[in-house]
Amino acid sequence: MGSVNAYETADGKRYRVRYRDPDRKSREKGGFERKKDAETYLAGIVVATDRGEYRDPASAKATIGDLGDIWVGNQSHLKPSSRKNLESAWRVHIKPAWGSRRLGEIRHSEVQAWATKFAANDGKPRSASVVILAYGVLAGILDIAVLDRRIASNPARGVKMPRKVRKKRNYLTSTQVEILAKHAFNISPEYATLVYLLSYTGLRWGEAIGLRVSSLDMLRRRMQVEENAVLVNSRIEVGTPKTHENRSVTFPKFLSEGLARACEGKSRNQLVLGKGDVHFPRPQGRGGWFDRAVKAAQAEDTDFPRVTPHDLRHTAASLAISSGANVKAVQRMLGHASAAMTLDTYADLFDDDLDAVSARLDAVRAETIVGLSWGTAL
Incomplete structure (x- = not known):
């Protein structure tokens, strides 16, 4: 499949390997000082070809920039908000730092050093989420390079990332929900309906404003969650719920009363909240109706x-769990992919369950001891 030939240079004799790749294209590599090294290289080519693992050495010369735009463009399966975050991480963090680097030249130690420096950010540490997202873009591009047989392995895999610190969640009690709803009502009755909707159903904001009149079954008190309306680049993008x-x-x-009032005069295909044809706007952070209602409640x-x-979604989980709902019911309500995800997300809310288990086990032992005592007495 190939040959090794000697040739003369100004520095002395050298050896050149000539072979045909799996596509029958002629290839050669010269510069070997020893014939044995050239033969070893050719043997490696033969073995790789037989195993279907051959990689064109020239393909490893492609850069991260060559593949990056293609990789980002292939993320159309993601939700608009997730895709926007990836595009931003690629444009702002990865392309400037890695765009000119050849695939075959990147080493694991370099990626680890970059990740450490990127996280430190000259004494102004970046959040773990930002670091992990940027790293994920680089690693994803290199994964494609591996699948394309441009490189043998991904030098970014195995890099140590900063740990995400879970933020303390704020849960409202049922009394506090009433206080918030009261002050929201003082601004607009529809705002109070929305506060109750988020606090007692666990819908995401985009799912709540995406509800249509046809989504509601007032007799069975059920709502079919089919749409998620998310603000991306100042534009509402309507898609499926987060888990698809x-x-x-x-x-x-x-x-029921508040929802029925919101549906009055609307056709089945119109939106429940707002005027029906335009998605209900998210409240402004400072000075918006939600901010004013919270300050009045405080x-x-x-x-x-x-x-x-979004904390009202967490509140819904808290109220459901405290009312005795099991984890599967909470999972279905929140639309989590699995019960394990629900337990991981809201593990702190199940602490009382552990206390109850301890109390029940104590009662079981007490009953057992009593039974044994009766048996001994007899």
């Missing part, structure tokens, strides 16, 4: 935490 699966969520009886209740609309 529709789900049916029940809502408490007291919500003035009334000194223990009222600083919350965001």
